[in-house]
Amino acid sequence: MDLTTPRCIKFIQIMMKMYGMAGMDLGATEETLVLNANHPLVKYVLEHRDSEYVAMICRQLYDLAKISHAPLEADEMAEFIARSNEVMMVLTK
Numbered sequence: 661m662d663l664t665t666p667r668c669i670k671f672i673q674i675m676m677k678m679y680g681m682a683g684m685d686l687g688a689t690e691e692t693l694v695l696n697a698n699h700p701l702v703k704y705v706l707e708h709r710d711s712e713y714v715a716m717i718c719r720q721l722y723d724l725a726k727i728s729h730a731p732l733e734a735d736e737m738a739e740f741i742a743r744s745n746e747v748m749m750v751l752t753k
Contacts, residue, residue: 675705675718693725713750716743 672693695702701721705714723740726732732740 672718672722675709675714693722695721716746719743720747 697703697706701717704711705717708714720740720743723732723736723743726736727740731737
């Protein structure tokens with residue numbers, strides 16, 4: 661995953677809109693999120709669009725790509741940590 665130009669941000673925006681997260685700001689539109697279509701998480705999102713976890717996965721992938729380029733803002737980091745805890749809780753089921 662790499663955050664570099666707008667094509668994949670559009671994908672994330674569509675996915676977030678589908679899951680009721682349309683009002684969330686994805687930051688500068690000059691960035692593009694490049695996803696590896698062969699990555700298991702990307703395949704999961706594409707193959708399980710109705711899964712309750714798709715929105716969480718999309719946001720987590722986006723934040724991980726952002727973190728690889730710069731620190732998150734304080735509120736973004738708080739959301740990232742809360743979501744990371746939620747991901748770990750899902751793993752315990």
